[in-house]
Amino acid sequence: MELLKRQSPGRLIVLGFAGVILLGTFLLMMPVSVREGQQVSFINALFTSTSAVCVTGLIAIDTADHFTVFGRTIVALLIQIGGLGVTSVGVGLILLTGKRVGMKGRLMVKEAMNVGSLKGMVRLVKAVLLMTLCFEAAGAALSFLVFVQDYPPVQALGISVFHAVAAFNNSGFDILGGLRNLIPYQNDILLNLTTSGLIIFGGLGFLVILDIGRKRSFKKLCLHSKVVITMSVILLTAGTLLLKATEDISWLGAFFQSVSARTAGFSSYPIGEFTNAGLFVLIILMFIGASPGSTGGGIKTSTFFALVQATKSAATNQHCSAFHRKLPYEVLSKAFIITFLSMLVVCTGTFFLCILEPEYTFVQILFEITSAFGTVGLSTGITPELGDAGKYIVILTMFIGRLGPLTIASIWSFRPAAAARYSEESITIG
Template sequence: MFIQNLQYKLHKLNTAQIITLSFAGVIFVGGLILWLPLCTAPGQTTSFSDAMFTATTCVCVTGLVTVVTATHWSLIGKLVILLLIQIGGIGLIALASVIFIYLNKKISMKNRRMIQESYNLEQMSGLVKVVRKVVLCVFAAEGIGAISYGIYFIPRVGLVKGAGQAVFTAVSAFCNAGIDLLGDNSLADYVTNPLLNFTTISLIIASGLGFTVWWDLGKRFKLIFQKKLSFGRFYRTLHLQSKIVLVTTGILLVGGTFLIFLFEYDNPASIGKLTLGQKLMASLFQAVTTRTAGFFTVDQAAFTNGTAMLCLFLMLIGGSPMGTAGGIKTTTLAVLVLSIITNLRGKKDVEVCGRKIRSSYVRSALVVAGMAVSVLFVSLLAFFAVMPDAPFIDVLYELTSAVGTVGLSRGLTSVLNTPAKWIVIFTMYIGRIGPLTLGAAVVSRAQKKSEKVHLAEENIMIG
């Protein structure tokens, strides 16, 4: 009777609620496994809060860690961490769908609707093909990344250890997790290494653009190769989603790189002692990794206040939809900026590239941005209640990184007390499942009620 009631209640859940509960379930199970002594290296002990923190940062592909991954966990623990990162990167719904596909199990209409909504697709047709393409893209990109990393690591630390580091780093980079087996210094020892820098940059950008953009680009390049499309019409034939993502991403990366280079040029604590080319490479890496990757080649606490503020903005924005990146997404930023410009011009419709943005998308952008800022504000208040003496900029950096599932820290993560760890855990969780998904899960019943009563309008003052 209990099982039947449970199945009935689960069947009544909507997609947002299933995604929310599924991620929580995987985090809890993963945390329990990591809590087992066999996952901890000899001479180390793992508290329950550290186990749950690590499981959360893996599934939420954040990268904040309270213990050093390379030395604290056993081989089994590292394999569990790698599996949790992969689950978080591919997405729980897609992963479950893949298992059903390869077991020749039929995917129900409800599960198809879950896939559609979890990937924010316009239509339900061809969903199985979409899931297959997602998984193939993920493994192909990670494989290429592993080979590139292996070229450097294997000759230096041996075949087995080098291959392990290469695979782990490639999966972590493409999934935007920012967790590595290199120690507690991330990629700081390789700040002048072009191969490791540009491999990581490429994986982060590729995953951050989103799968739909890559498929759109691939389709256009194929037409050009077949001489059915000219280079002059390449950009114009792209879907609006791709145009917005590419332009916004380009502006953020170029602008972020230039400003970081400008702010840090003479700062000896960050990039001041590097050559001109190395400064540009380090600046580009920082602009890219703030897009929810979590790796770093320069100590985050060494940056000037200007760079820190810029990084806060980039971390909150994150990557693009239907990718492995977090944040409020580039499309959300673009829609908000376009909406502001539209209102300043006194126009009614939000327009871009000869197309009109639906009003529902504008409202969704406002909800996503508003809830992200609200979660950040509430987390800040809660954090200072349990660690009142923590430096404000470090706390703001930590929690913005958690909300955007970035994983960058100014050194605060390792000194968090237990209540603060749980606040960061909650913040990472909310940041991963998305403010809009959580909001939809909470108010789903209210949304089902149709508004039959239209109230009279009354003016208020704004501004």
């Protein structure tokens, strides 16, 4: 216990996620979790648990076909814990017992939710938990109106609750069976819009939603909220138009897949039948992902925005600014570092998977790894066919994608920054 107290918040968060994943793995392997006549190996249980905790949605085995109601409940709980974050759930449990949250717990919440200040951490966690409950309850109620038409009421309720949890937490799991995802409901307007709404709000970030609730005017919002909302609208619009132009799908389908690629992973059309152009559009959307402090992954909308603004300022020889505010150098530097590390993770994972699975095309493998890194869950259909070594590559990629490459890199920092400074000398760039 004393050893844990000495660890940095980043390390504790990583250990927390790893611990929940291992616990989920063993729970999913229990006989009470597995349907009669089915078998769940350790690698498939680990893959499912990692995908759930990392709110991804990639599946090696179909959730409905292999797991009982108890097993599917475990998956839903893992998705909820992964979406909210192990730290937020832990603080919530401490609050329920009436105990005081210590400084270490507040630091971990600050680190996990990417907040700039320790002020109001407990209030923030309470607001996040209440917000999540409200969105998921509303989503479950609306989804029930659709599913009750095809399933008995009790089963429809279970599917609706599971779907609402998965959608708001940007995890593309479904329990409809047969690896169908939402393809049977590709023309259902209510379910498509309900799911899209849950994904969008879950991907905006809790701080942005709270800011919108307080200010209720775009002009009054903080810079971060303006950037997130602007980029979300641009990416959703561009994604919809490009997918409609490259694929033979409806406008509803194009919009839904554009939303889902930011990082939910639900599919209303067979992704494996998309053209290379359509898959490339989805790869870009998946890599950018959702927004900081949300349930989604990717390099984040604000990071991409900072890259664009920095490039624009370099080309025009102007200050890097947005909405009449100058962006700090530290923000731009962090954006480039995160993007570089993320590209390194995707390239490395793609390289090794190309070696391990030579029967698949480069686009299929790049799509799979990008989906894993962005914690999206979309697949061209190759996930269940991967060998054990390939699955471990995807598992590691999902884990890094959920926690962020910068967080993973920081856990190896054992020493404080050196006080000595070297003299400066320039090098030629470009």
